Amino acid sequence: MVGEIFPYLFVFERMVFVEKGKKDYSDYAVVMEQIVKKFPGVLANDHVDLFVKRGEIHALVGENGAGKTTLMSQLYGLINPNSGKIYINGVETKIKNPNDAITAKIGMVHQHFMLVDRLSVVENVVLGMEPSRGPFFAIDKARDQIKKLSKRFGLYVEPNAIIEDLPVGSQQRVEIIKVLYRGAEILVLDEPTAVLTPQETEELFKILRTLKSQGKTIIFITHKLHEIMAVTDSVTVMRLGKVTGIVKTSETNSRELARMMVGRDVLLRVEKDKAKVGTEIFKVEDLHVKENRGIEAVKGVNLSVRRGEIVGVAGVAGNGQTELVEAITGLRKVEEGHVIFKKTNITNISPKRRREMGMGHIPEDRLKHGLVTSFPLYYNFILGRHDSPQFCDGSFLKMPEIKRSSEELVKRFDVRPPSIDILGANLSGGNQQKVIIAREFSFNPDFMAVAQPTRGLDIGAIEFIHKTIISMRDKGVGILLVSMELEEIFSLSDRILVMYEGQIMGEVTPDATSTEEIGLMMAGHRLEDLRAQEA
Template sequence: MQTQSVVEMRGITKRFPGIIANDNITLDVKKGEIHALLGENGAGKSTLMNILFGLYQPDEGQILINEKPVTISNPNVANELGIGMVHQHFMLVEPFTVTENIILGKEPKKGFKIDSRKAAQDVEQLSQQYGLKVDPNAKISDISVGMQQRVEILKTLYRGAEILIFDEPTAVLTPQEIQELIEIMRNLVKEGKTIILITHKLKEIMAVCDAVTIIRRGKVIDSVKVSETNPDDLAAKMVGREVNFKVDKTPSVPKDVILTVDKVTAKDSRGIDALRNISFEVRAGEILGIAGVDGNGQSELIEALTGLKKVESGKVLLKGNDITNNKPRSISESGLSHIPEDRHKRGLVLDFTMSENMVLETYFHPTFNKNGFLNYDAINKHAAKLIEEFDVRTPSIHTLARALSGGNQQKAIIAREVDKDPDLLIAAQPTRGLDVGAIEFIHKRLIEQRDKGKGVLLVSLELDEIMNVSDRIAVIYEGQIVGIVNPRETTEQELGLMMSGGKRISGGGSDE
């Protein structure tokens, strides 16, 4: 029996200055399926879904919803057609409660007043129906990222969405929250909804999707049933070549100690100890991975090491020199490079050009600065060299950073940090939200740094990444290192147990 098409996009083309984001794309989504849109960063997936949601207008092509042609001029029209979108960056008002966010713009009225009781009941009922356990009275600022995402899903359901678009929904979630989200998606489909999932995570596609359409550089490469494909095939179609999922590296040969963290204590933004007497070392020629559930002091550790947070007690030594509480520029100049966990907040100035972003930490060096005036010829030459060397896909070195895809923004940051030739490279969530091609590229660069005799401190929430890339793994729990293990002598289960405060199951591989 032929299932009805709920979304058909025929010959969709969308141009931006200097780029064709969608090039004659055709997409067919059947009722009641979870349909993945797979592609590298910047392939055109989000643009296509922004057209379906009415945020952009196509230059060419036609959209049919439930087999009827439609013109979706704005998101309100999309809502009326039963289309809801859960954006990668949540659209929530932090001081408002869960209920206030969900009903915003569609408040139930009693006379001229908002009927708060009915609103809370409606939210409660929806959250029960779809297994989205949220507290209707909690403030957005007080709930976890995973819970905030549930509020976004409830917002779309409250507006009557039958077709839900999820844009990279797992980019900011912990492994446990990802499992919960997969369960929620299954419940939604059981209740008759249709889901379009924008992602580049092959594991998730294999776990939860029925069909997948692969987009590469703005064109559809293929559309297949998930039951008839495998991760290797999907990865090759997505990036146009075979992708190696295993990280190729020889055993490390650690040399002198580069970084010493000695009994460091630091507070979080609320004034509570986030790091408590934490101690560990990183040697030249090794990658030390820090594994832990989000919120156990990782962010504060990076900030304390890079001069962005005050160390209350203890010492940080770089090549034997005390850098505790030095200014960020002084730390950077003394041989430390930092790939920050939030590329928008700490990695780039989004309204600067790519060329300017490449010298954010070195613009005052004589090469780029003569008597207080920037030498733009030298800066542009330098930027062009790095952009080519690190395959940063940008229309030009004069393009603003905000116009690039996440993967290309990340490659640019890595190019800048590696080019400083540091003794210690701190890589915080270096592949968050990136596709398999970009992840493979970044892992190679981290291992290259190690093989050049540099120290690398890798802080990641992705256990696969920690297990694959690290030479030793230090587990952080409640601001302390609870154990250091050898990745070849441990398992994800054992690490998971240590990350939740439990002890190692077996001996061996520990430095303690």
């Protein structure tokens, strides 16, 4: 871990020591010093420092799960740090709850809007701070104030409109007005562009610049590199709960930021022979898939997997990988395009049929999809094959066979504790994942969609799982591996595809590319453009 962040430590240490040396934070709107926040099983923030100058737009970047939102939730008082200090405008401030934050003139625009759909813009903005005339709600006063605010900051919205009738971009403006109405000087925006179209994003950037010109300080959480370059003044990069870089935007570039975000070198090299690639077994053609909010998340993906190879899909989390895997495995509807497995079009057939045809799936979220946590292991081991002749004779389950094969899997995959009666919920994450992997591979699939197989696991479990995946490849299984861990992609894949905003940016092989190149593709540069630049 230290090795990964080593090259940036110098940047980081220099800045911290300078700041610490004088301890004069009066130029800074926000200073968070050595923040530590623990959650069950994870160190979400590991001695994190954040310095935000007054009147700047500061980007807080990192992959999903890097600890950005956790850090900002502490600034806004939604959760409290285990240790560390917060200074607002140079003064140490205790922020225990959102009321303290509002008093300190901090406002937060959440990723998921906190608006009442059926109320109007005015009613939403003043909610909890309604201006009154005697005992009555003075809606006209509120409306005037909102009009003033929107004019001053270029935040155009119709005050009488009902929230549910407004497009997402306008709803976001309402959120920003709400924050400004409460007198915020420091605005925290949590992934504000995640829900916006490119045009709405441009609009938002204009607003941010106006806010800045009026002296507001903005902290902008994102994982999209081009946005950082477009609109921010300085950047704090986080990875796995730690700060891995603090830089001025003008002194850096996407390439460097990408490197800081995803870590540098591949440390885990898995021993493997060259792939003995067979015939094409799985193919996706011009696939279009929508995410839950109805926005298109996969925009015309083409890919193919042959027997005996691992095709890795790299990318920053939230660029359509989840939806891609769900569409492939039948858990999500395909809007357009085809999924072809063993030369059969399986585009919208049930997950059950896919399994019967020989498709396996290691899901991204092991607790949501992978296990029934209140089931004992022997029940979890047959999920998906509980009605196969091996485990079921028509209507009755063959309990002795189920238990026998479960015992065998527990032994072979070294699940601890080695008991088949234990409930799924009572296993550690690594062992839960072993159960899922054991199950999926025991069904002898021909193709397997593997999503985030080692997220949150310790080195030992990771190694074991990597070896299992490689050995399955060598047995001729075609594997599609989706992972946010670049190291994993590099060490396992025979071919690498990079996904960005629902599209494939390019295909490379691990020995003919570099982390920088992948990082740039992850930031939205197409391979052909990059190669053209080099040439």
